[in-house]
Amino acid sequence: MTVSLAASLIDLALGFELAAIGKAAGNRFALEGVTCKPGQDGAIEVRVQKLEATALRLAFGPLVLDIGRIALHELVARIRTDAGAARLAAVEAREAEFSGWKLQGPLSLPSQIRKVWDASQKPAEPAADAWRLDPFGQAEGTVRAQITDAHLLFDADVTVPIRHGEIDFNDATVEHVGPDSRMGISRLGLYVDAPNGRSYLYQFASAPLAGVEFERRGALLSPWVSERGKLQLQVFAESTLRQGRESLDPGLTAQARLLLGRTALSGEVRLGDGVLAMPGVQVHLEGRDGGANVLALHADSVGRGLTAEIASFAARDAVASWQGAQFGFDALAAALALQLLREGPSMRFVLDLGSGKVTKPRFASR
Template identity: 50%
Template sequence: MADALAASLLHVLLGLELGSTAQGGNNRFSIDGLTLQPQGDGALEIGIRRFDAAALRVALGPLVLEIDRIALHQLALQLQAEAGRLRLRSGQAASAELFGVKVQGPLALPAEVQALPAGAAAAAGPWSLGPLAAADGTIRAEIVDAHLLFDADVTVPIRRGRVDFNEATVEHVGPDSRMGVSRLGVYVDAPNGRSYLYQFTCMPVVGAEFERRGAFLGARVTDRGHLQLQPFAEALLRQPAKGLGMGITDQARQLFDRTALSGDLQLGDGRFGAPGVQAELTGRAERRNAIRVHSEAVGRGISAEMASVSVQNALLDAGALQLACDQVTGALTLHVFVEGGDLRFVSTLANVKIVGLRLQPR
């Protein structure tokens, strides 16, 4: 009886049928402290002191969501009878705990995203990467048998959300190379000449301060240039999805399978926004929201880990349902990889705690 009621409640909440996380397994539910209070006009208010569910599997279009266990505390649902069926009017939970959450599927950005004129406010678009404005860290790459760079060790420091190519190093046998950014793109000056890793497809380039040369024509480079990560990354993401990779040169693509990557990046506090998602990252002073990236070969995939995620005022637009919460903490791992020529991802969440959860149908 409890399993049937719980499954019905989840179906009302999510509008989805559930499957099992394991072969031969079952979705398992338990309800403690159930109250039912009829309201006027066919409405019904349901109160649950504690709702537990385990071994859940939900298909969200091409994505698959699996949850080992979820617990909701002080759950209150307001349902409305429409055409002989109960529909969710609103829902709240004082807190929630999730364990063993996994989301996987194809990685794809919307085919068209909102394009903004240069200098427009970041908050006006769907992408807002405020935590990059104060990010600090270092990205390291080891390129084996590079065609133009030889075997190379690349170090790119990031300070207060800014890449200063004067501080970037490209070390290898013989004279070292130098990285920089010009009006054509991000380049490497090797002993045998300049080559571009990423070429800009349009001007102006938001967030870029280009290299500078001496007073005379053809004089040597005196400043290798800078990139402000937040405006630069936001501008890239606001391009149509089909154009995001157009600036990557053939030489860079050839290097990807021979490039190992590692790095650490401490994100700042600030607003994060993406299509369908809004949140505010907090806790930089406690070293929360630090990212560790790793890849044995960038061309085959890359992983990112966040051992301590701290988010406030999160809002998720899940199609017919909008979810909001006051605070989310936990740990996140994301792995992006190439399979059959397509990009796919697997994301896992551990020990997630949510405070002030609210659900509202659109």
């Protein structure tokens, strides 16, 4: 039986909880300069010079959002009455300041939110260009891994450079005692050629068609590899995401899963300017020349978790649409960090937003 969107939203609202972040810190709301008057088209216009809230905790089942502080300046809300029922038609603020935001929960969507999502989906397929990852097409940086006590293969220091949004496996190095190994990419997947033979770290369910230049052998059926292959990050990732959820199933081999527990990772990747988009959401990253949007990666053990941080995240012209509602802002500047943590068989995430500022945040509904 199909569950209606209205019923799903009611179930979600009934599971909503509001509290303070901790027992020692009570939540607090403050309003300054509140006015109310009739607006255009019979709407009621509410203006608030400043709205501030601190130490809030919002929970939707296993999803928990902690809000250290948020302050909205020059807030304007428009309320309409349709068929005797009041509804929020639009909200806009000149500026929003925030700090100490933390969203955490399981990496998979809770059942309440998944019901709302499923009930809201339309049968039409998303546009072919719904996924855009322009900043990865200009990415520059280096990712390093240290594999220790890896008795399955070797102890090794791995270095993978990223230049102009591309990984050229001819430049990747795998250094260890004895003859060094080489990384590459074939139609079967991502591999390491070690002194004791080839081992696959990641296997493709089917050979990808976009963004990959596979290894090439020497002339006359030579067994020697002359080119290790290349991977264009933007094209490969967009193509994979457009293929749907099935293409995202991890293809890590059993050997690679064991190695991840013994692998420390670090790296820094500078993203380019440009559009990031997924179905229903679009935002434009900016500020590369000023040092913004540099992604720092760190993990003591990749098998147990990974941290990705951007000390200076800068974006503009964001738009998100869902079921006739539209959210957006003109500009955003903040520090953010994302942790992926393994807890037994499941994965959790923790998203931290440090001090930041949003210019002209807004919401509108039809």
